[in-house]
Amino acid sequence: MNTKYMNPYLAGFFLGIVLLASIFITGRGLGASGAIKSVVVETVDGLAPSHAESSPFYSTYVGPGKENPLKSWLVFEIAGVVIGAFISGLVSDRLKVVTEAGPRVKSGLRWAFAVVGGALFGVGAQFARGCTSGAALSGMAVLSTAGFVTMLAIFGTGYAVAYVARKLWL
Amino acid sequence: MGPFVPDLISDQLNLVVALVLGIGFGVALEQAGFSSSRRLAGVFYGYDFTVLRVFFTAAVTAMSGVLLLGYFGLLDTDAIYVNPTWLLPAIVGGAIMGVGFVLGGYCPGTSVCAAAIGKIDAMFFVGGGLLGVFAFGELYPFYKGFYESTSLGAVKVFDSLGMSQGVFAFLLIVIAVGAFAATTAIEKRVNKKSAPSLAFSSRKHILAGILVVALGVILLFLPDRKTHLISKVSDTAYLSAHPAKVMSVDELAFRIVDHEPRITLIDIRTPDAYAKYALPGSVNIPMSDFFGKDWITMFSQRHVIKVILADDETKEHAAFLLLQELGYENLAVLGGGLDAFNATILNPSVIVTQGTRWDADVVRFRADARKDILAMIEKNKSGGLKEVKTTKKIQGGC
Known part of the structure; x- marks a missing residue:
């Protein structure tokens, strides 16, 4: 675990430049949860098309005349993230199949909490129209009120509940 | 003048651009150490403030870039996407995500990044994310009203706070640099020794901090291009x-x-x-x-x-x-x-x-x-x- 990471400010600057390039070239910021949504929408549409078309949530994304939800900007961007992260892990020698958990947490418990955390992000990102990347970071870059509100809500709540969950990480 | 979508870059080509930008995004997140849940969770316990550093530096960099490109007329800031605000859903959604962050140790972008280098917990997190969206979609009719409530449109934060763009940008930069200094001190105390991200000379960091605040001062006095030019040509003299x-x-x-x-x-x-x-x-x-x-x-x-x-x-x-x-x-x-x-x-x-x-x-x-x-x-x-x-x-x- 001690492979050296980049200086956080340098990494942040690099991330900011990628985000700026995205806004400058395509007019939109980066995101992540939207790609997860596309996968869910496409799966539901594939397994139960009539259910998808009658549902007020899925019908916004699927139906006659609509593009395949997987052919979306964020899905391609997230595919890039997978490639980019893999290359970075390869270069910095961090490719390893492993479960990372707090010192007092067994793998099974860690997995359970990872699923719960992921599910909460899945729900929360729908309400907030984006996650830490799509709503908070990209929103802040274009000075959107939603970006700052979401960022404060995520980190504010995180600190508020951190004590309760301390055994997971300390 | 940017953005180049949809005039110069077609919808098809835009997907290729998305892939390339995504690669940059993935490299940046992984190099920053965002592929490690313990490192990410550290921000909530004071042993590792990498998240805060990377996140704020990225936000300030991109924001300053948008403001500068807009000022020099290189970017049409009216054409870019500004996330619209639904105030209460944003707060509630953010709060749910905050709990998810502490319990899960990732956010969606970082979990994909960590899963890509083999973190099993991250793969579970991504799976959880899929379940969460699915649950939201199935139960959507129950909170549709709330989901669409308190819509404020694409408001800008400085307008919401009643200040000018420049003042807000300056304050944000000062707060960010202040937070960098404060969290460095906290990290030192919690870890009883130099924290992982602090294996760098502090003199360079102080110098960089001064430069960033200088950038903030420039942004403070950088007028909005539109307002500036319109007031210039409206002057009687x-x-x-x-x-x-x-x-x-x-x-x-x-x-x-x-x-x-x-x-x-x-x-x-x-x-x-x-x-x-x-x-x-x-x-x-x-x-x-x-x-x-x-x-x-x-x-x-x-x-x-x-x-x-x-x-x-x-x-x-x-x-x-x-x-x-x-x-x-x-x-x-x-x-x-x-x-x-x-x-x-x-x-x-x-x-x-x-x-x-x-x-x-x-x-x-x-x-x-x-x-x-x-x-x-x-x-x-x-x-x-x-x-x-x-x-x-x-x-x-x-």
């Missing part, structure tokens, strides 16, 4: 020092009646006033829309005279100078403005005779022009051709 080319009412009437192709009428009045009555063939472009990409093609036609129309000539003059400032040529203002055009041609209250032998011709010409132009206006109203502004909005968000 500036107006009198830079005269505009004037086209007389009769000449314009003649050219309109003549269906002269090499003339474009740019009506800068409000859309309401324009809807009430407008000269045939005129296009409604308020001054604040001069900056965007929408009208570049029209303004750039060098062999076409762009005649600016407003109620009075002073407003036209300001718009004339603004277009000149933005680099466009072959412009003119209508002498006396539309008020004069009205009083002379459309609704002549008095026919002013100059006492020359052309008087009769002038009177006849104006009467004919009035008839023709009114007929043209009438024709336009009854479903004729009218320029409708069509802007393709950029899609964004998650």
